[in-house]
Amino acid sequence: MTSVDVLILGASGYGGGELLRWLSMHPAVASLRGTARSHAGKPFHAQHPHLRGLVEGTFEATPDWEALAASERPVLFSALPHGEFGKLWPELEAAWPAGLAERLTIIDLSADFRLDPAWIYGLVDWKPERMKGATRIANPGCFATALHLALLPLAEWRPAFIAVTAATGSSGSGAAPSDTTHHPTRAADFRAYKVLGHQHEAEVLRTLASEGWEAPLSFVPQSAPMVRGIFATAQFPLPAGIDAAALRARYEAAYADRFFVRIVDGSPRVAATTGSAFADIAVAARGGHGAVMVALDNLGKGMAAQAVQNLNLALGLPEWTGLKAAGSWPG
Known part of the structure; x- marks a missing residue:
């Protein structure tokens, strides 16, 4: 199975927490990191108490692009607030080490690129073949x-x-x-x-x-x-x-x-x-x-779980990889 290293921008919010939860159980994820400037140095469970003892790691102030560039299959999820990722995009591209842009799979959970024709619209249940090999995916609302x-x-x-x-x-x-x-x-x-x-x-x-x-x-x-x-x-x-x-x-x-x-x-x-x-x-x-x-x-099918489905399809994995879990009935 393809092995990936994942970085989540804005990992302290609800979407970031859901990504941490799902990706920590994903068999293809070799490493998992997340940024949150205002919570830098704190463990993930400080913001996401349900992950205590299950998801190790601390929030980082800034992305470590060199570490991500060292990965054979680097993956970036953005769970930043609407408008922030798009505003930072030129700055992020300028900071990437040589060769990273071409190898980096990016899945954005915000609205910033959903109408941008250069990005694949990540509605996984509509023509899912569009996702295979995609490297710029805009997750639906x-x-x-x-x-x-x-x-x-x-x-x-x-x-x-x-x-x-x-x-x-x-x-x-x-x-x-x-x-x-x-x-x-x-x-x-x-x-x-x-x-x-x-x-x-x-x-x-x-x-x-x-x-x-x-x-x-x-x-x-x-x-x-x-x-x-x-x-x-x-x-x-x-x-x-x-x-x-x-x-x-x-x-x-x-x-x-x-x-x-x-x-x-x-x-x-x-x-x-x-x-x-x-x-x-x-x-x-x-x-x-x-x-x-x-x-x-x-936060699941409408956000983070669908984003993981998009990752699976982009990598050529079965779409249910790491996601076969029942809901928490009765609520």
């Missing part, structure tokens, strides 16, 4: 992942209207609290935000357009009183003659070979996906109208 999974099988039908509501947990806003994202202000509340104007729409619309569908999408994101998880519901008119069984068959066919996408009965359950790389999908149809529901962990 968590809402975008759920919406893609719900909508891509409908592209051939091109419904005249798509209405999506999707609720997310507080961890989706990152580790730094604000007046609207701090968990105590939302734990007993439920509200919509960025109505009809969420930044993840652009990712979804671009992918659907590449499938020949200029989708008439109406998206309302919601803030839910949970820590982890996304639950998205897409509603749309059905083609004549399509009932619930035919709609389900379409999704079963679309994801037949996708290990981490499960078609379930009734309603998906967020808690059944928490802490895992799985996304659960269910469908319903009545009176010419269809509904597709998607549940996933925003």
Whole structure:
């Protein structure tokens, strides 16, 4: 099996912690390092207490590019806040030792390069062959992942209207609290935000357009009183003659070979996906109208676990390598 050495930029946040958790169990990872300027010198478990005794190492103030360049298969994950990696990009490239850029596999968890055509958009369940050998991968957003999974099988039908509501947990806003994202202000509340104007729409619309569908999408994101998880519901008119069984068959066919996408009965359950790389999908149809529901962990399938899937596919490994783990049911 290919052996890689990994460096995580911004390893102290929720995404960084999830990467440390998954990669520490990955059989192809030979070494694992992480930077966090404000926590430099502290052990990983100081910010991620669940990793105590399991993941050794300390946060470094700056990347050791020379050490990474010494690796035969160097890998860089960026879990920096949105906007930071893109701003640092010229500085990072200038600091790399000769020959590193050509050998370095980079997976960015932020939004900085998702619309950049020079980067591969890392939606692993859409044409996964795109990932093989990729060295610049932009990981999708968590809402975008759920919406893609719900909508891509409908592209051939091109419904005249798509209405999506999707609720997310507080961890989706990152580790730094604000007046609207701090968990105590939302734990007993439920509200919509960025109505009809969420930044993840652009990712979804671009992918659907590449499938020949200029989708008439109406998206309302919601803030839910949970820590982890996304639950998205897409509603749309059905083609004549399509009932619930035919709609389900379409999704079963679309994801037949996708290990981490499960078609379930009734309603998906967020808690059944928490802490895992799985996304659960269910469908319903009545009176010419269809509904597709998607549940996933925003930090797992919607972020770090999907990033590890991207690494696996880029290296030519089975996509489930290091990721075959059940969620933490009941939550």
